[in-house]
Amino acid sequence: MFHEFKLVAxxxxxxxxxxxxxxxxxxxxxxAGQRLPSTRELSELLGVSRGSIIAAYEALQDExxxxxxxxxxxxxxxxxxxxxxxxxxxxxxxxxxMNRQARLSVELDHMKRSRPGLRAAKGAILFTSIAPDEExxxxxxxxxxxxxxxxxxxxxxxxxxxxxxxxxxxDYLLNYMERKGVDLQGKDLLITSGFTEGLxxxxxxxxRDGSAGGRMLCENPTHQTAIKNLRRxxxxxxxxxxxxxxxxxxxxxxxxxxQAFDGxxxxxxxxxxxxIVTSAEKRxxxxxxxxxxxxxxxxxxxxxxxxxxGSHVAxxxxxxxxxxxxVYLGSFSKVLFPGIRVGxxxxxxxxxxxxESVKRARSIHTxxxxxxxxxxxxxxxxxxxxLKRARAEYRRKxxxxxxxxxxxxxxxxLSGSGGLHLFLEFPEEFDTWKLLELCADQGxxxxxxxxFYVDGGGRNTMRIGFSRVSEEDIEKGIRLIGDTAAKxxxxxx
Amino acid sequence: MFHEFKLVAxxxxxxxxxxxxxxxxxxxxxxAGQRLPSTRELSELLGVSRGSIIAAYEALQDExxxxxxxxxxxxxxxxxxxxxxxxxxxxxxxxxxMNRQARLSVELDHMKRSRPGLRAAKGAILFTSIAPDEExxxxxxxxxxxxxxxxxxxxxxxxxxxxxxxxxxxDYLLNYMERKGVDLQGKDLLITSGFTEGLxxxxxxxxRDGSAGGRMLCENPTHQTAIKNLRRxxxxxxxxxxxxxxxxxxxxxxxxxxQAFDGxxxxxxxxxxxxIVTSAEKRxxxxxxxxxxxxxxxxxxxxxxxxxxGSHVAxxxxxxxxxxxxVYLGSFSKVLFPGIRVGxxxxxxxxxxxxESVKRARSIHTxxxxxxxxxxxxxxxxxxxxLKRARAEYRRKxxxxxxxxxxxxxxxxLSGSGGLHLFLEFPEEFDTWKLLELCADQGxxxxxxxxFYVDGGGRNTMRIGFSRVSEEDIEKGIRLIGDTAAKxxxxxx
Numbered sequence: 001m002f003h004e005f006k007l008v009a010x011x012x013x014x015x016x017x018x019x020x021x022x023x024x025x026x027x028x029x030x031x032a033g034q035r036l037p038s039t040r041e042l043s044e045l046l047g048v049s050r051g052s053i054i055a056a057y058e059a060l061q062d063e064x065x066x067x068x069x070x071x072x073x074x075x076x077x078x079x080x081x082x083x084x085x086x087x088x089x090x091x092x093x094x095x096x097x098m099n100r101q102a103r104l105s106v107e108l109d110h111m112k113r114s115r116p117g118l119r120a121a122k123g124a125i126l127f128t129s130i131a132p133d134e135e136x137x138x139x140x141x142x143x144x145x146x147x148x149x150x151x152x153x154x155x156x157x158x159x160x161x162x163x164x165x166x167x168x169x170x171d172y173l174l175n176y177m178e179r180k181g182v183d184l185q186g187k188d189l190l191i192t193s194g195f196t197e198g199l200x201x202x203x204x205x206x207x208r209d210g211s212a213g214g215r216m217l218c219e220n221p222t223h224q225t226a227i228k229n230l231r232r233x234x235x236x237x238x239x240x241x242x243x244x245x246x247x248x249x250x251x252x253x254x255x256x257x258x259q260a261f262d263g264x265x266x267x268x269x270x271x272x273x274x275x276i277v278t279s280a281e282k283r284x285x286x287x288x289x290x291x292x293x294x295x296x297x298x299x300x301x302x303x304x305x306x307x308x309x310g311s312h313v314a315x316x317x318x319x320x321x322x323x324x325x326x327v328y329l330g331s332f333s334k335v336l337f338p339g340i341r342v343g344x345x346x347x348x349x350x351x352x353x354x355x356e357s358v359k360r361a362r363s364i365h366t367x368x369x370x371x372x373x374x375x376x377x378x379x380x381x382x383x384x385x386x387l388k389r390a391r392a393e394y395r396r397k398x399x400x401x402x403x404x405x406x407x408x409x410x411x412x413x414l415s416g417s418g419g420l421h422l423f424l425e426f427p428e429e430f431d432t433w434k435l436l437e438l439c440a441d442q443g444x445x446x447x448x449x450x451x452f453y454v455d456g457g458g459r460n461t462m463r464i465g466f467s468r469v470s471e472e473d474i475e476k477g478i479r480l481i482g483d484t485a486a487k488x489x490x491x492x493x
Numbered sequence: 494m495f496h497e498f499k500l501v502a503x504x505x506x507x508x509x510x511x512x513x514x515x516x517x518x519x520x521x522x523x524x525a526g527q528r529l530p531s532t533r534e535l536s537e538l539l540g541v542s543r544g545s546i547i548a549a550y551e552a553l554q555d556e557x558x559x560x561x562x563x564x565x566x567x568x569x570x571x572x573x574x575x576x577x578x579x580x581x582x583x584x585x586x587x588x589x590x591m592n593r594q595a596r597l598s599v600e601l602d603h604m605k606r607s608r609p610g611l612r613a614a615k616g617a618i619l620f621t622s623i624a625p626d627e628e629x630x631x632x633x634x635x636x637x638x639x640x641x642x643x644x645x646x647x648x649x650x651x652x653x654x655x656x657x658x659x660x661x662x663x664d665y666l667l668n669y670m671e672r673k674g675v676d677l678q679g680k681d682l683l684i685t686s687g688f689t690e691g692l693x694x695x696x697x698x699x700x701r702d703g704s705a706g707g708r709m710l711c712e713n714p715t716h717q718t719a720i721k722n723l724r725r726x727x728x729x730x731x732x733x734x735x736x737x738x739x740x741x742x743x744x745x746x747x748x749x750x751x752q753a754f755d756g757x758x759x760x761x762x763x764x765x766x767x768x769i770v771t772s773a774e775k776r777x778x779x780x781x782x783x784x785x786x787x788x789x790x791x792x793x794x795x796x797x798x799x800x801x802x803g804s805h806v807a808x809x810x811x812x813x814x815x816x817x818x819x820v821y822l823g824s825f826s827k828v829l830f831p832g833i834r835v836g837x838x839x840x841x842x843x844x845x846x847x848x849e850s851v852k853r854a855r856s857i858h859t860x861x862x863x864x865x866x867x868x869x870x871x872x873x874x875x876x877x878x879x880l881k882r883a884r885a886e887y888r889r890k891x892x893x894x895x896x897x898x899x900x901x902x903x904x905x906x907l908s909g910s911g912g913l914h915l916f917l918e919f920p921e922e923f924d925t926w927k928l929l930e931l932c933a934d935q936g937x938x939x940x941x942x943x944x945f946y947v948d949g950g951g952r953n954t955m956r957i958g959f960s961r962v963s964e965e966d967i968e969k970g971i972r973l974i975g976d977t978a979a980k981x982x983x984x985x986x
Contacts, residue, residue: 012874022672059877062884064805077805087780089816092789094844097755102698102847109850111656134648142651146639155627158635158830163604179515193686193834197856205595228854262590287580296585312557312570323582337651339861341686351587354595357602361721363690367860368832381505384552391555 001029002037002045013048014055020046021060025076036066036074101232108228110451125477127446130272130420130465131338136390138382142337145376157368163360164352165191165344166371172378173330173344181318182328188352190359193366195302195331195343200229201358202298202327202345206262207233214262217255217295219247221452221461223272226265226300235262239454242271244415246278249285256293263296268316270303273452273463274423275416280313287319287326294325301330303419305387308395317346324348332374334420336386340370394420394467397474401466404475408482411489420467423449426485430460438484444477494522495530495538506541507548513539514553518569529559529567594725601721603944618970620939623765623913623958624831629883631875635830638869650861656853657845658684658837659864665871666823666837674811675821681845683852686859688795688824688836693722694851695791695820695838699755700726707755710748710788712740714945714954716765719758719793728755732947735764737908739771742778749786756789761809763796766945766956767916768909773806780812780819787818794823796912798880801888810839817841825867827913829879833863887913887960890967894959897968901975904982913960916942919978923953931977937970 005020007013024030036042039057043050057074060066067077098106106112149157164170170189178184192198208214216230220239230237238255240247246268255261266286268278278286290297299316317326324347331343345355359365377383401422405414409424416422426432432448439445449461466474498513500506517523529535532550536543550567553559560570591599599605642650657663663682671677685691701707709723713732723730731748733740739761748754759779761771771779783790792809810819817840824836838848852858870876894915898907902917909915919925925941932938942954959967 010872012877015874015877018877019668019672026672026674059881062881064800064802087777087812087814087816088784089814090784090787091815091817092787092841094817094841095847097789098698098847099700102851105698105850105854106847109853111853112850131653134652137648137651139643139647139651142647143640143643147636150632150636154632154635155630156832158630158632158832159627160624160831175512179512179519181519193856193860196854200855205591205598207592225854232854284580291581291583294583294585296590307557309557319580321580321582322584323580324584324587338653338857339649339651341856341858341860348585348587354588354591354599357598357605358595360602360604361598361689361718361725362693363686363834363856364831365834367686367834367863369863369866370860373862379503381508384505384508384511388552388555 002042005046007048013052014059017042017046017048017052017056018059021056022063022065025065030076032076032078034076035072036076038073100234104232105228108224108231110224110228121443124440124443124445125469125473125480127444127464127466127469127477129468130334130463131468132334132336132390132420133393133467136386136393137337138386141377141380141382141386142373145380145382146373148380149372149376153372157372159368161365161368161371163365164356165189165366166368166375168379169342169371169375172375173346177317177328177330177346181314182346183318183321185322186324186349187346188349190345190347190352190355191366191371192343192345192359193341193363194333194338195300195329196225196229197341197363197366198329198331198343198345199226199298199300201355201362202329203229203233203235205355205358207235208262215259217252217261217264218454219267219271219274220454221273221449221458222265222267222454223300223302224451226267227452227454230265237454242274242276244276246276246282247286249282249289252286252289256289256295261293261295263298264290265298265300266316267300267302269301269313270306270417270419272302272419273421273447273449273461275419275421277313277417283313283316283319287316291323291325296325296327299326299328301328303334304330305332305335306391306394306419308391308398308418324351327351332383335390336374336377336383340374342366342370342374397466397469397471398422400471401464401474401478404478405464405482408479409485410482411486421463421465424462424464425449426460426462427489428460430485430489432460432462435462435481435485435488438488439481442480442484444480446481495535498539500541506545507552510535510539510541510545510549511552514549515556515558518558523569525569525571527569528565529569531566593727597725598721601717601724603717603721614936617933617936617938618962618966618973620937620957620959620962620970622961623827623956624961625827625829625883625913626886626960629879629886630830631879634870634873634875634879635866638873638875639866641873642865642869646865650865652861654858654861654864656858657849658682658859659861659868661872662835662864662868663837665868666839670810670821670823670839674807675839676811676814678815679817679842680839681842683838683845683848684859684864685836685838685852686834686856687826687831688793688822689718689722690834690856690859691822691824691836691838692719692791692793694848694855695822696722696726696728698848698851700728701755708752710745710754710757711947712759712764712767713947714766714942714951715758715760715947716793716795717944719760720945720947723758730947735767735769737769739769739775740779742775742782745779745782749782749788754786754788756791757783758791758793759809760793760795762794762806763799763910763912765795765912766914766940766942766954768912768914770806770910776806776809776812780809784816784818789818789820792819792821794821796827798825798828799884799887799912801884801891801911817844820844825876828883829867829870829876833867835859835863835867890959890962890964891915893964894957894967894971897971898957898975901972902978903975904979914956914958917955917957918942919953919955920982921953923978923982925953925955928955928974928978928981931981932974935973935977937973939974
């Protein structure tokens with residue numbers, strides 16, 4: 001015994017000794033009532049200072065695992081049923097106990113369904129991500145924000161906060177939204193752990209009781225997380241086809257006439273996956289149409305900040321003025337730091353009051369550290385500087401990707417007027433999954449578009465995320481996609 | 494115009510100018526096509542440097558809100574429908590759209606149901622909190638941990654992480670649980686945003702489909718968050734009465750014989766609200782009984798670390814050995830920092846795989862910043878030092894509170910052998926809500942016990958949280974409670 005002990009860096013020595021002895025006890029190598037080596041003996045056996053052994057024994061005493069007998073030394077205490085021999089072990093099939101929502105969560109878990117063989121090889125060119133480019137992160141400003149805030153109210157930040165959110169951040173974001181033209185009267189704001197939690201909270205409160213679910217409108221295609229969460233909450237989804245300036249108003253009217261809807265989930269800016277920005281005229285028309293049928297809107301403010309060109313377009317919730325039919329979901333995650341899980345819901349005050357209770361029941365509150373760090377970062381004026389750099393960088397990549405697509409994949413229809421991705425549509429019979437298989441063999445991955453469709457369509461589409469690909473690789477990758485697609489098209493005709 | 498501009502500290506001047514102009518635009522004070530003052534003019538009007546005005550105009554151009562005409566200056570751009578005049582506003586009644594789960598979240602939201610008049614006056618003595626004492630927080634070590642981790646992998650921390658959690662923390666916690674005697678074979682660990690999210694995720698996956706709900710056992714009383722979330726997920730709750738060493742085994746057997754259960758939610762250590770530690774013998778007996786009926790256990794590891802005396806008792810999941818029927822929910826929140834929202838679920842690997850997908854659908858992942866900071870804090874060996882101080886401090890307060898209760902409230906039965914609270918039970922007919930009203934008038938608040946009961950019982954009980962009350966106030970407060978209770982009892986007899 002005591003010969004397999006190995007010291008590692010970083011963790012204090014006495015903690016390592018304590019954990020080592022604890023493990024020997026749990027493994028049954030040290031039995032209750034057994035005398036432990038004297039501190040001097042163990043110090044020699046393990047090759048660490050006697051002070052560390054003394055501290056380790058003290059810590060073990062504190063945990064009730066070791067007791068001292070004056071003049072006789074330290075002894076292993078009775079530890080109740082360490083390895084469960086006393087209890088008849090039984091095993092159950094957990095999968096069979098999972099309900100519909102849990103099963104759907106697995107079934108629609110895109111991350112778990114990557115086809116075998118399509119995993120990224122080392123050095124592959126990945127157009128699959130639309131996460132921000134880490135190289136842009138201004139770590140020094142983040143550190144500064146953390147230290148600034150800790151200096152002001154460190155103790156407050158580490159203790160419980162409020163379900164509604166960190167007050168200074170709420171106020172900041174209310175102002176921020178007001179500057180986007182939102183009439184704040186009668187509205188309020190709830191902080192969530194990112195956009196996704198916000199959406200999940202809203203849907204969890206709106207879904208019909210029982211297994212009946214509800215009925216929700218959305219753009220078709222739309223993003224996978226939205227489809228997944230709508231389905232998880234039992235909603236039947238009706239997708240409205242997209243036109244270059246936003247959804248097809250005639251199709252929308254037809255659906256509204258046909259059946260009643262519980263809501264419409266819309267992504268008016270830099271729509272994922274098509275990258276389309278819904279025009280101001282269409283925004284007004286959509287609001288007017290949905291208003292006539294009393295269908296509330298869940299607006300995803302996704303990437304609104306990543307405008308590269310064109311005029312400013314107000315979010316739907318701003319256009320709705322004093323109406324309370326729009327629920328706005330915001331987040332800086334895609335623009336700033338996804339690791340910091342902070343988003344917000346801006347909506348009718350009465351609704352927010354209910355959702356605040358839902359949030360409290362689900363997770364008490366969003367990390368105060370994340371919220372306060374983000375607040376101080378914004379307060380320090382870093383967002384503007386960061387956006388300036390990020391916009392310049394992403395715009396360059398955007399234009400370069402677009403140019404490459406136009407040159408190498410001229411036979412596809414391209415959409416996307418900003419954000420971190422472009423969308424390609426191939427001739428009707430084309431199969432982007434087949435294309436992906438061929439490209440993957442040559443080290444280039446992209447996201448086939450069908451997973452964004454609510455009706456099994458889009459087999460001939462794909463999304464190209466460029467935010468984390470170098471310009472050199474963008475050209476190389478798109479050229480390969482184009483060449484391979486051309487060959488496939490040639491084979492078909 | 495331009496005269497109500499006021500500079501504040503902290504935020505860069507150009508950002509303030511930009512936001513100010515943006516607001517004027519959104520309010521309609523600046524109209525599309527209108528020429529803005531020259532940078533020199535506005536610099537004089539607002540009393541800030543010309544450089545700040547130039548930067549502000551540039552930022553506004555970046556956002557598409559202002560356009561420059563060479564030789565003529567800056568102009569306000571067309572902003573679509575700023576105040577929604579173009580859309581017919583309509584209002585809806587959101588409350589009527591809320592489903593059962595949302596309505597229950599409000600109804601059972603203890604924070605929103607504090608009776609009027611029972612709010613804390615300034616200087617009041619509050620026995621209502623069981624949050625940690627902020628004065629114990631070792632801010633310097635927290636800062637150190639943050640900076641250490643940022644130095645190692647700052648960019649990684651700020652970008653997307655994994656739904657399952659931050660790998661180094663997962664490994665650390667697996668080791669940590671192994672040292673508590675857990676057999677890790679066939680098990681896995683999922684990081685959650687605190688204990689509460691862990692519980693909510695497990696319950697959301699276990700609840701029966703449709704509105705039928707399921708049936709769950711628990712200790713009676715038990716903590717309010719558990720009752721709330723069991724109800725929200727449609728479970729019928731069967732409470733088992735508590736004895737001084739854990740729940741009543743005969744009552745448990747009776748219930749198990751009578752009907753089938755989907756699970757048992759148990760808090761074996763420092764049970765909230767009674768403070769009872771279930772004995773090792775009883776733990777084994779409970780596991781044996783539940784195992785016979787194939788009822789899985791959801792174990793709340795709450796405050797396990799705050800042991801002040803007595804021998805080490807292994808958690809149920811350790812006693813279950815290779816059995817996979819125990820789901821363990823852990824958290825350092827009560828012990829360390831509640832503001833950092835990190836908890837974990839340790840359970841059967843197949844179950845964790847499902848819950849990982851549920852977690853991803855709900856919130857993508859827990860804040861990487863919180864996770865990595867906690868990891869580095871633990872790695873640096875701070876937990877041991879912190880626990881040593883915290884245990885000494887809380888133990889002193891615990892013993893002092895106990896002594897005060899024994900002296901001033903001798904007619905109540907006291908329970909609680911650790912943690913941050915004690916539980917008092919008065920003679921049967923006594924009403925602690927009436928007592929609370931009288932005490933509140935004199936500036937002392939506590940938590941009436943009935944909210945912890947699943948069956949409307951416990952009107953004669955109360956919880957005394959002492960973690961954030963000074964020793965002087967503990968004595969003053971408990972004496973007042975005792976004196977007032979004695980008077981009430983005198984009136985009754």
